[in-house]
Amino acid sequence: MEPIATEMRKIEETLDPADWDMLRDVARRVVDDAVDYTRDVRKRPLWQNMPPAARARFRTPAPQDGRPLSAVYDDLVKNMLPYPMGNIHPRFWMWYMGSSNFTGALGDFLAAILGSNLGGGDHAAAEIDKQVVNWLKEMIGYPATASGNLVSGGSMANLIGLTVARNQMSGIDLRELGVGALKAPLRFYGSDQIHSCHQIAVEAMGLGNRALRRVPSDEACRMDVAALRGAIAKDRVAGLKPACVIATAGTVNTGAIDDLEAIADLCADEGLWLHVDGCIGALLAIAPGGKALVRGIARADSIALDPHKWLHAPFEVGCALVRDARAHHGSFALTPAYLENAPRGIASGEWLHDFGLQTSRGFRALKVWMALEEHGVAKFGRLIDQDLAHARYLAERIAATPDLRLLAPVTINIVCFRYDPGGLSELELKRLNTEIMVRMQETGVAAVSDTTVRGSHCLRAAIANHRTTRTELDVLIDHVTAHGKALLAAPVLDGP
DSSP, rough: OHHHHHHHHHEEESSSOOOHHHHHHHHHHHHHHHHHHHGGGGGOOSSOOOOOOHHHHHHHHHHHOOEEEEHHHHHHHTTTTSSSSOTTTEEEESSSSOOHHHHHHHHHHHHHHOOOOOTTOSSHHHHHHHHHHHHHHHHHHHHHOOEEEEEEEEEHHHHHHHHHHHHHHHSHHHHOOOOOGGOOOEEEEEETTTTHHHHOOOOTSSOOOOGEEOOOOOTTSBBHHHHHHHHHHHHHTTEEEEEEEEEEEOOOOTTBBOHHHHHHHHHHHTTEEEEEEEEGGGGGGTTTTTTTGGGGGGGGSSEEEHHHTOOOSSSEEEEEEEEEHHHHHHHHOOOOGGOOOOOSSSSSSSSSSGSSSSSSSSOOOHHHHHHHHHOOHHHHHHHHHHHHHHHHHHHHHHHHTTTTTEOOOOSSSSSEEEEEESSSSSHHHHHHHHHHHHHHTTSSEEEEEEETTTTTTEEEEEEOOOOOOOHHHHHHHHHHHHHHHHHHHEEEEEOO
């Protein structure tokens, strides 16, 4: 036995460093650099294209042997840090995402140090996870008896809510029998402005894209409630089973908010589940000036929201809330022998995975918890109102600037506009504005996206950024108009 023990001592290894002081030095350098990187974000280009050498660095085979951590970090300083997506920059208004915060980043670091699996169990991370969910319920106006689950983001949060809706409205034991046992096909309803994740959700739930009825929207891009009522009546006559209405609190294109009170009344009359996709706008509920825009949201049976948007948590963290905790639990709970509760000890806690699809769950809550503890809900509410004010300011600047034109009403913090000097076709305007957008990105000045609203191509600025000031918006106006004039003077937009 002695030779075996000797051999084991030779091959036993760990991922802990041989030199803890070396690790401390590198860690201090990382934190110091991170503080400088965040502090000086305005001094750097928002985005820049990766040179071939930097891109090639991340296309090499997996390393078979290691190297010093300091060298690994040097590599990242050179080849990663200069080339971000750019969303922490004050002039990033491209896709609808928050701009992160340093405290949240520290939370992610501490969460990773703990390494906790939030599938459940009795430990501090689980208590923090449950507390953050309770705080989010409180912010939205949900009862304490409701349930919730932290997930990766809005797509998963919507899938959780719609899965509970499907199961509750099916009229059968759907978990046991499956969708093939449905007595009539289920129908879900959302506006023609609905996020694409809902189609993916109904497909993933086995209902198929045809189960999702797209209801026309009005001139303000809100769901037409009369058309919704008519679609429900038509489906009942056809022998289908209306099940759920998906109201949107902040559409991705324009930020439009459906009439939540009217839709809640309709769902109550028709006996339908009301799900609110509030990934963009649900947290208006904490904003003194903006909360009236989402009046009625707390009447929903389920809500999806995203703390990594207006709470600016580092990616990723979303949340699914369900008013009926029993229905929520009943849609996902499963207890195999190896996950049974113990009377005491680590396994005596609540199994949080019983409220969603993941058994393995990261400690997403800490970054939200720390930022809320540091700043308080009221400050985040003021920042939301600040974004709304910035959107109104940008819209006013656009309206007052020759050759710029608003393309949709500004409901919250999304502004759709374009450079339009007149006399150009729709195709020419699309080419022109796309080139303006790309040039601003390539020069690292500002990032907006583009979309199509009511058949018209436009630029889209989603101002969900706590670092944005009015000065940054003035820069946007200046560069859009300057690029537009330059492109008209020297056309490079010819194409098929």
